[in-house]
Structure formats: structure tokens, C-alpha cells
Amino acid sequence: MNQPVRDLLHERADRLEAPLVDVSSIIDDGSRLRRRRRARTAGGVGVLAACAVLGAAALPGLLPSTETAATEFSFANAFADLDPAYAVGSSIHLAGEEFTVPTPVLAMVQTTDGIVYSDRQGQVWSASGDEPAVQVGSTDRKGPRLVSEGSRAAWAEPAAGGVEFVVLDQQSGSTARPLATDSRVGDPEVLALDGDDLYLRDDRGLVRVGLADDSAEVLSPWLGDLEVTDVEEGLIAHTVPPGSRARSLNGFVGPSVGGGTRLDSAWTMLDLSDDGRFLLGETEPDTFAVFDVAAGTAEPITSPGHEFLIGYRWLDQDTYLALGMNRPWNTTPVDLLRCDIGTGCEITAEAIGTVKDGLTLPFGESMDG
Numbered sequence: 001m002n003q004p005v006r007d008l009l010h011e012r013a014d015r016l017e018a019p020l021v022d023v024s025s026i027i028d029d030g031s032r033l034r035r036r037r038r039a040r041t042a043g044g045v046g047v048l049a050a051c052a053v054l055g056a057a058a059l060p061g062l063l064p065s066t067e068t069a070a071t072e073f074s075f076a077n078a079f080a081d082l083d084p085a086y087a088v089g090s091s092i093h094l095a096g097e098e099f100t101v102p103t104p105v106l107a108m109v110q111t112t113d114g115i116v117y118s119d120r121q122g123q124v125w126s127a128s129g130d131e132p133a134v135q136v137g138s139t140d141r142k143g144p145r146l147v148s149e150g151s152r153a154a155w156a157e158p159a160a161g162g163v164e165f166v167v168l169d170q171q172s173g174s175t176a177r178p179l180a181t182d183s184r185v186g187d188p189e190v191l192a193l194d195g196d197d198l199y200l201r202d203d204r205g206l207v208r209v210g211l212a213d214d215s216a217e218v219l220s221p222w223l224g225d226l227e228v229t230d231v232e233e234g235l236i237a238h239t240v241p242p243g244s245r246a247r248s249l250n251g252f253v254g255p256s257v258g259g260g261t262r263l264d265s266a267w268t269m270l271d272l273s274d275d276g277r278f279l280l281g282e283t284e285p286d287t288f289a290v291f292d293v294a295a296g297t298a299e300p301i302t303s304p305g306h307e308f309l310i311g312y313r314w315l316d317q318d319t320y321l322a323l324g325m326n327r328p329w330n331t332t333p334v335d336l337l338r339c340d341i342g343t344g345c346e347i348t349a350e351a352i353g354t355v356k357d358g359l360t361l362p363f364g365e366s367m368d369g
Contacts, residue, residue, distance in 0.1 A: 001323060002178055005068070009084065009281050010368060011245050018207045019116070020162060020229070025167045034365075038288060049270045050102055051267055052120070052238070058093075063123050065090065065260035071343070072242075073095075074130065075094060075095060075097070075099065075114075075126065075128060075129030075130045075131055076095070076113070076222040077130070078129075079110070079111070079113055079114055080093040080112055080113070081110055081248045082112070082315050082316075082333070083095040083110075084110070084313070084321055084362075085115055085362060086359065086360065086361050086362070087101075087108055087115075087117065087358070087359070087360040088357050088358050088359050089105070089357070089358040090103060090104045090105065092103070092105075092127065092129065092270050094129065097129075098210050099129040100264070101117065101125060101127050101133045102125065102133055102135075103119040103120075103121070103123065103125070104119060104120065104358055105117045105118075105119065105145060105358075105360045106118050106119050106120050106141075106360065106362070107144040107145070107146060107360065107363070107364060107365050107366045107367075108146070108361075108362050109146045109147060109148035109153050109209075109364045110148065110362040111129060111148050111150065111151050111153055112168050112171070113151045113152050113170035113171050114126060114127050114129065114170050115127050115151035115362070116136070116146060116148065116155075116168060116170065117146075117360075118139050118141070118144040118146065118155070119141075120141060121136050121141055121265075122139055122140060122141030122158075122263060123135055123137075123138055123311060124137040124138055124146075124155060124157075124166075125151075126138050126168060126170055126202055128170070133354075135287055136166075136168055136175060137155065137157050137168075137175070137312030138158060139155045139156060139157055139158070140156070140158070140186050142221065143365075143366070144365065144366060145184035145189050145364055145365050146190070146195050146364045146365075147191065147192055147242070147257050147364055148193060148362075148364070149192075149193035149194065150193075151169055151171035151172075152167055152169050152170070152193055153167070153168050153169050153170065153193075154161050154167045154168070154190045154193055154198055155190055156189050156190055157177075159180060161182055162180060162181045162188075163180065163181050163188045163202075164177045164179075164180040165177065165178060165179045165180070165190060165198065165200055165209070167193075167198060167211060167275050167364050169290075176211065177215075178198065178209050178211055178214045179196045179198075179202075179207070179209050179214070179216055181202045181203060181286075183239075186201070187200050188200065188201060188202045188297075189203065191206075191228045192228065192230055192231035193230070193231075194210045194231040194232055194233070194234065195233075196203070196210060196212045197209065197210060197211065197231075197234075198211055199228065199231050199236070201222060203223040203227075204221070205216050205218055205219070205220050205221040206218070206220045206221075206222060206226070206228065206257060207219065208247060219256065219257060219272060220256070220257035220258075225239075225256065226238060226239070226240060226266045227239045227269075229269045229271070230269075230270070230271050230272040230279075231272070232272040232273065232274060232275065232276040233256060233261065233274075233275060234255050234270065234276075235253050235255060235274040235276040235293070236252075236253070236254065236255065236256070236257065236271050237251070237252075237253050237261075237279055238251070238252055238253075238257060238269070239251050239252070239266075239269060240257065240258050242254060250264060250266070251263040251264075251281070253272070253276070253279060253291075253293045261293050261294065261296050262296065263279070263291055263296055263298070264296075265281075265283045265289075265297075266281050266283070266291060266298070267281070267284050267285065267287075267290075267296050268281055268282040270310075270311065270312065271311070271312065271313060271314055271320070272314075273291075273314050273317050273318065273320075274314055274316060274317050275317045276293060277292070277293055277294065277317065278290055278291065278292060278293065278318070278341060279293055280311035280312070280320060281298075282310075282313075283298050288300065288301050288302075288309045288310050288322070289301060289302055289309075290311070290341065292348045300349070301344075301345065302320075303322070303324050303337060303341065303344075303345045305326075305333065306324035306325060306326060307325065307326050307327060308309050308324070308325040309322055309323070309324050309325075309337070309345070310322060310323055310325075311339065312361070312363065313362070315338075318340055318341040318342075319338065319339065319340050319341075320338075320339050321337065322336075322337040322338075323335070323336065323337070323338070324337050324345075324347070325334075332365075333350075333351035333352055333354075334352055335349065335350050335351065336348050336349040336350075336351065336352055355367060355368065
């Protein structure tokens with residue numbers, strides 16, 4: 001998730017009165033977003049129904065004790081199952097439960113093992129919910145940017161005379177610093193994690209770093225307003241500015257800058273699906289769409305009961321999360337939706353809190369600008 005999502009919300013605020021993402025109780029009943037979680041829950045309901053029919057006295061072994069039931073929940077399992085997390089101040093909410101971190105969250109990303117966040121002091125923390133949070137580094141306190149994939153998270157860390165790029169594996173707890181710049185020229189920042197590759201910007205331009213062997217390849221000089229929004233399976237979702245390799249600002253998804261599939265109708269590009277087949281974005285301001293990368297086409301997506309819809313995170317190759325919003329933007333709670341390619345969207349959590357409460361979603365950047 002990423003800067004384009006944040007910018008989209010702020011642009012909408014400028015046009016239509018603060019479009020506050022209202023998320024204070026994102027999964028009140030602990031509902032799960034993945035199909036297998038639903039199947040497991042359905043199975044649990046069946047067992048309880050059987051126990052009710054046969055009687056608790058007849059089947060004491062099937063009924064968990066109060067102590068056992070109270071310890072069944074695990075943040076580790078919820079993170080592994082990709083349940084969506086969000087922060088309100090220093091409280092992290094996940095699957096109807098919450099835990100507290102040492103400082104209020106400014107920007108965060110979610111991994112399969114927890115969250116990695118930065119605070120207003122520029123400190124970077126790793127938190128899993130099951131263990132105390134640990135400070136793991138630092139970053140730009142005014143304009144933090146973090147990226148993640150799988151169990152890894154990455155960010156740019158100020159260092160003597162320049163910047164180091166840091167990659168944390170939350171599963172192992174190991175930290176790597178595969179590349180450093182000797183200056184802060186070119187606004188160095190992380191852009192995306194894709195498998196064992198880290199994509200970043202430094203004074204040379206767009207660089208791909210191989211985490212397995214610390215190799216570094218310059219893919220392109222930084223072309224004016226070039227914007228890289230995501231990378232999946234080696235496919236780079238990006239926009240190329242006028243006067244560089246395209247005659248006008250256009251979206252591309254391909255292995256090189258200005259190459260691959262050209263998405264002429266892409267007004268805004270956001271997040272690629274895990275296999276790079278689909279892209280979340282907009283065909284024009286406030287018109288959300290899912291792009292078929294291979295075909296170069298876009299399908300506008302709407303949700304009954306919502307004036308504004310924006311997808312922001314893929315759960316798997318054909319399922320993503322979206323926010324549904326209505327006027328007045330600053331006072332009407334938003335809904336969290338789960339959407340599937342070809343079948344549309346359904347509300348998974350209703351009426352969720354406000355940015356005024358210190359809400360942060362895992363976009364990797366600050367939501368308050």
C-alpha cells in the first residue's frame with residue numbers, strides 16, 4: 001500500500017471536504033477475510049450445535065474449558081492468515097483483538113508475522129502482538145516510507161553522510177543492509193519488495209537489489225516524475241512522465257521502464273495482484289477500476305450504498321480489500337469491503353472510526369500527509 005493510496009485520499013479531501021478514512025473497529029466480530037477461515041468457523045459452529053443437541057454432560061470432552069478457550073487466539077495465526085490490521089494511536093487492531101505498541105503509529109506495513117511501523121520521532125519498530133515490540137531502526141520522521149512482502153519489510157535509514165536501505169525479516173528477526181548511498185541526492189527511498197528483490201531509488205535512478213547476493217542493477221535513470229507504485233513477479237507498475245519515453249503521462253506494467261503493457265486508461269495506478277495479472281487503480285478521478293494487465297483493459301467497480309470505492313490491498317491472486325465511503329466524508333464512517341475478481345464486493349466490517357482518532361492503515365506512509 002502505498003503513497004498513491006494516501007495521495008488519493010488527500011486529493012479527494014481537497015476536492016470534496018476531508019475524505020477521512022474512518023476505521024475505529026475494523027473487525028468487531030473477528031470475522032475472517034479468507035475463505036479457509038470461513039470454512040473453519042463454519043465447522044466450529046457445527047460442532048457446537050452437535051454438543052447442544054447431545055448435552056454438555058454427555059460429551060464433556062468436546063467442550064473446551066474456559067481457560068482453554070481464552071488462550072486459543074493467537075496474533076501469529078491472525079497475521080499468517082492475512083487478517084487486516086490497523087492502528088489507532090498506539091493500539092493495533094487485528095481480528096477483533098488488539099495489542100499496544102510503545103509509541104503512536106505514524107506509518108505502518110503488515111507482514112505475515114506482524115507489523116513494522118514508524119513513529120513521529122522516526123523510530124522504526126517491529127511488533128507481533130504475542131511478544132513485546134522491538135525498535136529495529138530509524139527512518140525519515142517527516143516523510144516515512146516502508147514496503148513489505150511476505151515476512152519482510154524494508155525502509156531507508158539515515159546514516160553518516162547518506163542513507164542505508166534496511167530489510168527486516170520478521171520471521172527470523174534478522175536485519176540486512178544490502179546497499180547504502182554516500183549522499184541523500186535523488187531522494188533515496190524504498191519502492192517495493194518482490195521476492196528476493198528490493199526496488200529502490202537512489203542518486204543513480206531506479207535500482208533493483210538482489211537480497212540473495214547483494215547484487216545491484218540500475219534499471220533506469222530517474223525520469224522526472226517517474227512513479228513506481230508496485231512490483232510483482234518482476235513486473236513494474238509505473239507511470240512515465242511526458243517528455244521522457246512517452247508522449248504523455250501513461251501507465252505501464254512490464255519488466256522495464258516504459259515497456260510492457262501500456263494502460264492508456266489508467267488515471268491512477270495502485271497495487272498489483274500477487275501474480276501481476278491485475279492492477280487496482282482509477283480510470284478517472286473517483287472512478288475505481290481493476291485493470292487486466294495482459295489485455296490492457298479496465299473494469300470499473302462499484303459497490304451499492306457507497307459513493308466512493310477504492311481498493312488498497314491484495315489478499316491473494318484474485319481477492320482484495322477496499323474502502324467504501326459516503327458523504328459527508330468527514331463524518332460518515334467508512335466500510336471495509338472484501339472483493340473478488342468476477343464476483344464483486346461485500347462488506348466485511350461496517351462503520352469503522354476516524355483519522356481524527358489517529359487511524360493508520362498499512363499503506364506504508366503517513367495518512368495525515
